[in-house]
Amino acid sequence: MAHIGNISEDELNTYDGTDPKKPILVAIRGNIYDVSSGKSFYGPGGSYAVFSGKDASRALAKMSTKSEDVSADLDGLTEKEIQVLDDWDKKFKAKYPVVGHVAK
Numbered sequence: 001m002a003h004i005g006n007i008s009e010d011e012l013n014t015y016d017g018t019d020p021k022k023p024i025l026v027a028i029r030g031n032i033y034d035v036s037s038g039k040s041f042y043g044p045g046g047s048y049a050v051f052s053g054k055d056a057s058r059a060l061a062k063m064s065t066k067s068e069d070v071s072a073d074l075d076g077l078t079e080k081e082i083q084v085l086d087d088w089d090k091k092f093k094a095k096y097p098v099v100g101h102v103a104k
Contacts, residue, residue, distance in 0.1 A: 004032060004100035009055065009072075012102060016053030017043040025099065027055035028089050030072065033096040055102055061085035072102070 004025070012032065015025035023036045024043060035042045035052070042052045050056075050065050055072035061081040062069050074082070 006101050006103040007032070008103050012055070013053045017046075017049065023099070024052050026051045026053075026092070026096075027072070027102050028057050028060065028085070028092055030055065030102045030104075031089075031092075031098050032100040032102060033092050034099045035092075035096050037096070057085060060088040 012025060012027060015022050017024040017039070023034045024039060025032050026035050026042060027033070038046075038048075040046055041048045043049060046052075048065065050067050050070055051059065054070045056070050058071040058073055058077070059065065059069040061074070061077050061084050063084060074085075077085070
């Protein structure tokens with residue numbers, strides 16, 4: 001997977017697994033991970049497909065797969081939720097390559 005660099009949230013949305021020519025990407029705290037190796041989870045119909053093409057920070061912190069929780073917004077999260085997000089961040093870093101960042 002080539003490095004994508006800085007891309008907008010709108011551009012990130014196009015990496016949701018619906019285009020077989022594109023990798024499946026998920027962002028956490030603005031870092032974009034190529035999760036294509038987990039296609040059965042993150043691809044269309046997968047249990048975590050709601051995160052694909054999005055910054056899933058808030059949803060991961062809340063241990064939620066509700067689409068309304070899939071957001072980069074961390075405002076109002078508890079200390080415990082931030083710790084959960086830290087754990088997810090470490091898991092993603094260990095398992096998937098960082099290929100870019102969400103441009104602010």
